[in-house]
Amino acid sequence: MLGEGIIQGLVETARNFFGSYTEKNRLVTVQYPEERHELPEASRNFPFLLYDGKDPEAGLRCVACQICEKECPPRCIHIEKSKDKKPDFVGKQQAYPAVFDIDVSVCMSCQICVEVCPFDAIRMDKVYELSTDDRFGGLLYTKKELAKPNEYYQKIHPVEAAETDGRRVKEAEEAKAKAAAAEAAAKAKAASAASAAASGPQPVVSDAIAKEKQS
Amino acid sequence: MRDALLDRDVYEPEEGEIMEVSMGPHHPSTHGVFRMDVKLEGERVVKLKPVFGYLHRNHEKIAEHGAYLSAIPYTDRLDYLCSMTNNWGYVLAVEKLAGIAVPERAEYLRVIVAELTRFQNHAGLIGFLLQDMGASGTPLMYAFREREKILDLFESLSGARMMCNYMRFGGLRVDATKEWLDEVRALVGRLPQFVDEYEALLRANEILLARTQGTGVLPRELAINTGVTGPMLRASGVNYDIRKVDHYGIYDRFTFKVPLGEHGDVYDRYMMRLLEMRETLKLLEQALHDIPEGPVMDPKVRLRGLRPKAGEAYGRIESPKGELGFFLISDGSGNPYRYRVRPPSMINLTILEDMCVGENIADTVIILGSVDIVLGEVDR
Amino acid sequence: MMASANSADQVFVTLKDVIVAQVPAPFQTLVSILISVAMIIVVFAALFALTTVFERKGLGRIQNRYGPNRVGPWGVMQPLADALKSLTKEDIVPKRADRLVHYLAPLVLVGVVFLSYAVLPVGRNMTAVDLDTGVLYFFAVGAATELAVFMAGWSSHNKYSLLGAMRAIAQMISYEIPLILSSVPVIMMAGTLSLVTIVEQQNRYTAGIAHWNVFTPWGLAGFILFMIAATAETNRSPFDLPEGESEIIAGYFIEYSGFKFALFFLAEYLEMFAVSGLGITLFLGGWSSPVSLLAWIPSWLWFFGKLLALIFAFIWVRGTLPRLRMDQLMNFAWKFMLPMTLIVILSAGVWRFLSPGVVGPKPLGGVIRWLVCALVILAPYILLARMLERGRKIEKRTYRFAE
Secondary structure, eight states: OOSSSHHHHHHHHHHHHHHHHHHHTTTOOOOOSSOOOOOOOOOOSSEEEEEESHHHHBBBBBOOOOHHHOOOOOOOOOEEEEEEEEEOOTSSSEEEEEEEEEETTEEEEEEOOHHHOTTSOOOOOOOOOOOOOOOOOOOOOOOHHHHHEEHHHHHHHHHHHHHHHHHHHHHHHHHHHHHHHHHHHHHHHHHHHHHHTTTOOOOOOHHHHHHHOOO | EETTTTEEOOOOOOSSOOOEEOOSSSSSTTTSSSSSEEEETTTTTEEEEOOOOOOOOOHHHHHHHHTTTHHHHHHHTTTTTHOOOHHHHHHHHHHHHHHHOHHHOHHHHHHHHHHHHHHHHHHHHHHHHHHHHOOOTTHHHHHHHHHHHHHHHHHHSOOOSSSOOEETTTSSSSSSOOOHHHHHHHHHHHHHHHHHHHHHHHHHHHHHHHHHHHOOOOOOOHHHTTOTTTTTHHHHOOOOOHHHOOOTGGGGGGGGEEEEEOSHHHHHHHHHHHHHHHHHHHHEEEEEHHOSSSSSSSSTTTOOTTOOOEEEEEEEEEEETTEEEEEEOOOOSEEEEEEEEEEEEHHHTHHHHHHHTTTTTTHHHHHHHHHOOHHHHHHO | OOOOOOOOTHHHHHHHHHHHHHOOGGGHHHHHHHHHHEEEHHHHHHHHHHHHHHHHHHHHHHTSOOOOOSSGGGGGGGHHHHHHHHHHSSEEEEEEETTHHHHHHHHHHHHHHHHHGOOOOSSOOOSOOOOOTTTHHHHHHHHHHHHHHHHHHHOOHHHHHHHHHHHHHHHHHHHHHHHHHHHHHHHHHHOOHHHHHHHHHOOOTTTTTTTOOGGGGHHHHHHHHHHHHHHHHHTTTTTTTGGGGGTTTTTGGGGTHHHHHHHHHHHHHHHHHHHHHHHHHHHHOTTSSBBBGHHHHHHHHOOOOOHHHHHHHHHHHHHHOOOOHHHHHIIIIIIIIIHHHHHHHHHHHHHHHHHHHHSSHHHHHHHHHHHHHHHHHHEEEEEEEEHHHHHHTTOOOOOOOOO
């Protein structure tokens, strides 16, 4: 009660006052906008769509399966599937989104759309300086604003991008190998059918023995 | 007049002017949009009515309309300062409902992030309490400096500082790298010094002692009858910590103590949280030492389109505010039939009038601060 | 041994004499008075502007953050931005408020506070009005500020502001008494109420050290009590319950906006300077330097240097301590400060009684005198503190842990 607790408090405060000039780690303010806090790699803010190559329309990975639209908790994604199809990175014919809108003012950056996407088409961005003065349309991002190249993704999330790219390269190779094997099988079948038609009726050879003969 | 239940003298207003003041939703010290209709006689409180609901956001109804997975980001926003423990409560309830097991490493990581959450919540709360007392933000800024370090750790782990959305049924969303664990170990090594500095700044301060000791007393029987939980209950002397009672997760593998108070006043509640901060650091050291390698997610669990069998489950955890419980009834479909949150802040708040009657209006704010409410949880 | 006046010290006095000599004879006193008044207003208002930045940056550094640093280098143009803001805000008067009193309250407050600067000796020969009853005048004018505070609280027709005003009145009246009583020992020893004479008596040097009142035990205790009472008089933390920011949100000036709000702020800070100035004059030797070696530094520089040091102490205390509650404040004033000030008066009397020569030869007698008077103050302080502690049931608690 003699006042020593107050003196202790005053000493502590004075130490912080002088320490903020001398010790580096006391003053933790980042002087925005001259300096910017460096965001860690895993940081996420709003989603964006990925495309491979140079053309956002042709290289867009999204196939409009609408899984992210269904799973999004606040329902901020709006997708309209296209009527025609185009080939994707393994060569299969897939649809594409004619309309892909995300309402960024509703999106809560929960990342569930990224988790459930089977095609690595949507990923989380790190931007936070998105303010606009257009109250109604300024925060509704269409496909054109959302599509960003794969190089951008590699820049902002290098570890995740390396893992995704590695997986996609492997899938592409596997698909190519399978396609080559299927093509070779079809060619062999066509050759054997043609030779059978040219040389008249032949004893029926089962497919397994014929395949063994070729390999 | 002596009130038998409160076991103390209750102030009887005489014939005088009763002034009704609304410490309204816009107030610097009510920890959110919260209103108290206070009837004053001079400076003494005669009657107090808490009015809340200004932040009601239909959380339970939204969760009942979406899938089980979609409710996890919404639970982040219940007690928005402690999103990891909110996630854990909900995920625990779903795991009980669907009978999902959790791998070892995931359990250890859950304990680590939950205890880090508890630490930053208590540090921030003590800072807020002192801010309400008029210490113009100095202890608050010191606490926030440490809290920022913990939030940076959360950001590098889960991607967001506060709305972490990290836990899933059957484990966690991503694994923690070795560098992250080393950073946590380094931080935990530095934190005891901060707790000592913090305690030294305030424990012997006569003004603090004079204002908080003997104010806002909550007797033991009343606390138990009202369903108060968390540090508030332990400050009144009741030994009830859900980590010790329920042994959820792997808490029974660690040794830690539970501090108990005697008087149940504001000073005891504030000291409870300070002492719990130290116990949290001990828990963290043990968990960081023992954490094994392994997967953090059971690969057979369906996250999308989880359809638990019909039944009900109640999962509860010791959140920094008290007992956070989630009651789920499933009817076999992909949406819960009934989803109910037991909010500790709201239930601790019901006793506010009994604690404040007879005190000065200046103390009302301190007593409210010591209850530790977050309006996101009170109103859901 | 008095320090001699030099030209740097008297630069403002000679400047004023030059200007007054330009004016024809019948108007010379009027112009001289106007110049003094204008100088006081300009200097102290500029000091107010500087203090707002100083306070915000000081509090910021205590809290490990920068203060304002965007407007001008190191934020020194911030008061300009704040002044522009408060001038351009809408002036809202509540519908059922008493308009005349509501309008007059800030004006009365600022006017009365400026009046108290008239008797402060800011430098050698630099007092605006050299009254024989300077101390009495100062306290009389200081008490008039309470009237203005109550005018503000009452006329706003708002429960919060009425609460704030009543708290403010109770607090200020209670702390007037320790404030005045803690200056009584100085008046006793100096034998005069005139502030100029009190400073000149402290301007003597023995062995190079000045005869400041704060170097005596009763002066030191009196100074501490004076500064505590001054903090309470000007509603600064930890006694800022009337403007309890987190409870009743700005108390008695809650219904003021725009420039009137700025005037309340101005008045609070000016009162802080005035009462610090009085403390410096009574206890810290006014414009004199503590050691005769440094007496060549101009006297007004010494005064403002000491004033800045006291302002920094105010800011330091504000950044550290939480607020006292109303009844604790009252208890502190009546049960602790009042007996302590009476004991300090007793100690001053003992000091005069034990004048050198009575107890022993020169150096030893002085030391014994110092120790005896210090004991006269410390023993009752410890006893009183222990008694109050027992009465209030504050205890050191230990906590048990369960497994």
